[in-house]
Amino acid sequence: MAETAASPTSADKNLAARVSPAKQLAEAFAAGSLAGTVELSEVPFLTMVGLRADAGSETATRLAAVTGGLPAGSGSVATKGDASVLWLGPSEFLVVAPTEAHESLGGDLIPALREALGGDSGQVVDLSANRTTFELTGPRARAVLEKGCSLDLHPRVFKAGTAFSTEIANIPAILWKTGEESFRIFPRASFAEFLGRWLLDAMREYASPEVP
Amino acid sequence: MLLIPCPNCGPRDETEFHYGGQAHVPYPENPNELTDTEWSRYLFYRENPKGIFAERWVHSTGCRQWFNMLRDTVSYDIKAVYKMGTPRPDSSSRATPETGTASTGPDSTTTGSAAPSTSTTSILSTTAPEGATK
Ligand SMILES: [Zn+2]
DSSP: OOOOOSSOOHHHHHHHTOOOTTGGGHHHHHHHOBTTTBEEEEETTOEEEEEEOOTTSHHHHHHHHHHTOOOOSTTOEEEETTEEEEEEETTEEEEEEOGGGSGGGTOOHHHHHHHHHTTSSSEEEEOTTTBOEEEEESTTHHHHHHTTOOSOOSTTTSOTTEEEEEEETTEEEEEEEEETTEEEEEEBGGGHHHHHHHHHHHHTTTSSOOOO | OOEEEETTTEEEEGGGOEEEEESOOOOOSOGGGSOHHHHHHHHHOOOOOSSEEEEEEEOTTTTOOEEEEEEETTTOOEEEEEETTSOOOOOTTTOOOTTSOGGGTTTSOOOOSHHHHHHHHHHHHHSOOTTOOO
16 A cells, blocks of 8 residues: 655546545454454455466467466466455356555556457456455354355365355355465455445354354 | 256356246247247247246356256256257156145255265266257
8 A cells, every 4th residue: 555655646646535435344354353263354456357268278378378387277366476366167267466556556457457358258357346355264264154154164175276256155255275274265345345244243253252 | 046057057046047937849940831829839938837837047147058958846846957969867766746746846946966966967967968959
């Protein structure tokens, strides 16, 4: 996030004016988190790019050269540096990269992808505002998710470094296991408040002081 | 709750899917030449069998892909899933007779997906290429 400089440019002003989809829940997230047990936060404004290209096509090969590979099948994630590509479907992928990768901040990721696509059939679409990102971490994170997600989240099945498009709390969301006890959840912006409050409620039994 | 074996994603809850009605309903070759009756037959008339039914499903909150499924409308047992554009697989070997009594059906609930995914594999390896369309 760009800090407001001494004499802010119009770009800085624009960035400072952005409101993330779950900003109004920031205090509740902090209050509802318990370090070492389960913690929830919003990671706002990640750069996200939707890719469509038929697997095995030349277009897909060129896009893969930019991202460092396209994931091969359900669950797989291709990561290069600080950008990752999540498998959404046989010809659909989601690139997730840091905020600074966005072209409005001088990043060259999206222009490079657009150039790789060229005039071929397929898509490179800036979807950064489509979803927000929740980070749920801690030893109880899995138990919280299990209240509203029917995937088998046991570590012997759900490995760190995999991601699935599924339902959490009866709404569509992408669930990415980024570490043994850390998850990223991508709800659509309009579902952010609902899912944030649902997660807080699911966390409450773990993140409350123990009743003697 | 059905556990539906998506050909791309594996078994998922039924709530992740949407139903697309009867499979293998060909679009008329010359729609302009159809009578109103024939057109209405194409648009609105569908089979409603008691037993094995070939139907379309889409994995809405997963891979967003359509696929076909053979499902027993009596027992809800899923006999096979197969790609759009591929012919209906022969289900006779595993299908219950469509004239069978309903009394045995409702007791057999759908669990697991080992059988359907096995048949998927065999179906996919022996049928039309992906280029075929829905
Ligand atoms: Zn699927």
